[in-house]
Amino acid sequence: MLSTPTAAAIYARISSDPEHDQLGVTRQLQDCRAQAERRGWHVVGEYVDDDISAWSGKPRPRYRQLLDDISDGLVGGVIVWHLDRLHRHPKELEEYIEVCEPRKVPTVACVSGDIDLTTADGRLIARILGAVARSESDAKSRRIRRKHEELAQAGKMGGGGTRPYGYQADRRTIEPAEAAIVREAADRILAGDSLRSLANDLSRRGIGTVSGKPWSVQVLRRMLLSGRISGQREHHREIVAAGDWQPIITPERTARLRALLTDPTRRTNRTARRYLLAGLLRCAVCDSRLVARPRGDGVRRYVCAKGPGLPGCGGVAIMAETLERFIVEAVLHRLDSPALAAALAGAQAPAESARLAQAERDASSAELEQLAAAWGSRQITWPEYLAARKPIEARIEAARRTLARESQVTALEPYVGASSALRERWADLSLARQHAIVAALLDRAIVRRAVRGRTAFDESRVEPVWRV
Ligand SMILES: [Zn+2]
Incomplete structure (x- = not known):
């Protein structure tokens, strides 16, 4: 226990992106103050920038002040709601690390937990978080550009x-x-x-x-x-x-x-919104699959759906945006873990089993064709055809499942130990590709009930179960 409480600074930023910025600044500050109290930190200053266009690189006076105060030794710890409030570009993060590291000033993010920028791991996570936030912002500008083009054509x-x-x-x-x-x-x-x-x-x-x-x-x-x-x-x-x-x-x-x-x-009749984790989430209460279901105001959610024909208990719902961000971070982080590299390196067998499955599928498909030809030329009766077809189809299905499993591992191979390459390309990958990569690593994530009164993303609600 520290003898003198850490002199803490809270940093909050208002941005204009309603999709990303579900929390207003008041909410950010509340969460940060609660965080300070939990840690027994003494808040010496709250720094708030009004940053309407978050990625424009506009100067942020209060942020500069914060850096100065850290340099001057007035601040011993920083609390933010999420790291993306603090940094908009990798170079800002690097500058921040330069100021904090020699002074051993820790940074606490309410959403993603402690990030100790004085360790290599902490810096890695911060960089991943930054990359994820940036790719979201890039995706947003792409969306806006697309909309502009569409409207130009409309004109x-x-x-x-x-x-x-x-x-x-x-x-x-x-x-x-x-x-x-x-x-x-x-x-x-x-x-x-x-x-x-x-x-x-x-x-x-x-x-x-x-x-x-x-x-x-x-x-x-x-x-x-x-x-x-x-x-x-x-x-x-x-x-x-x-x-x-x-x-x-x-x-x-x-x-x-x-x-x-x-x-x-x-545009209610347009293509449904995209859900990266569709099929990968389970309800901790009843073990049903969570389904994608936006809230009345359009905010994307996954829920354990209860109702006629639905198996769920209705007890669990979670916001999609922050959950997806958390899972993607975790996936990228896991790609660099030595355990994963070892697991995949030891998997020489998959290639062999994939070859066998492929051969099995080809042979069975040929049998199915012969069988159909036999029925077509009246060598066998319809009931005989049906009876003979069943086991062949079962073999084809088994082979298909084996191949699907193997190809999931293959989706990962280029990125094992090289998550930075993946991080750079992530935003450009199709949703199907992103989903394949996540599904290759993540068997399922179990989602617990929300703790009453806690509205910020609470990662303790989510338990990823890894495949490899
Ligand atoms: Zn349930």
Whole structure:
């Protein structure tokens, strides 16, 4: 026990990313203060930066102050909610290590636990956490870019010289009958009608597009998103200037249509959100598989689902984002463990068993074909065919399972002992690939009930069961 309590600094940062930043700064500070109390640390300062665009590299005055105070010996320990609050770039982390290491100033992160930057292991974990946070941020900018491209396309009216709907062939004089439809469409969408029902209704009334085809949801959406109908020019989807043609609706209505039609929560019928750990999580209470189920406000979760036809107990739910981050960290960390390298090196046998399984599968498939041919040429009866088919299919299934197991190990091989290579590429890997790598290492993770009143991610709730 220390004779004098550590003089602790709390650092918090407000960022604008609502998906990532579920916790407001108040929450961050509360968790950090509780952490200080648990450790018997005396909080000497709270440093809060308002960092609206988290990855822009904007200066953070309070963070600089914190570094100065550590250098001056005023701070003996740092508490943050998560390391990603502290550092946005690897070079910031390295600078931070340079300041803290010689002074033996520990850093405590409420989410990921103690990270002792004075040891090689601690620094490794910090770097992994940083890489994971950065890849999330990269993914976010990719998402934004994609959205921009989509909207830019949406702004282009029709293809190849067709006149825009609502205008005559000179592309600037209003075509009154069509303009009335544009106004009606805008009114109805702004009033809460869906694109689908609007398109159906126009079809029913025999109203088609410029080329006379029925309106599709996509074409309708593109038209309503365009700046053209309110007499505005676009460049890369952004409205850049007033045009010199007649507007059908006001720019204000276009702005509202754009806000409405590009609202991500509106896209309920789009592809389901992605769940990295689908199939890998078990309920600690009833051992059911957790299923992906977003909360009412769209926040991704895994839950033990209870209901008709569902085996679960309904007692466990966990936020997907932080859990996935935690598991990925753990996987990357484990890839570098000597135990894993040894386990895989000793697995000479898998290659052999994979060869056998492959041979078995090929032979059985050939038998199945012969059998079908025998039935086709009436050498055997249908019941005979069915009876003979069963054991062959069982052999094929067994071989398939063996091969699947082996290929999971193969997914890992290039990265064993080289997790830094994987870390760099992680964000660029497809979800299927990421899932294969996680599943190759992780047999399952058992998720316990939340402790009442604890809303921050609590890693003690999760028990990974490793395959290798
Ligand atoms: Zn359960």
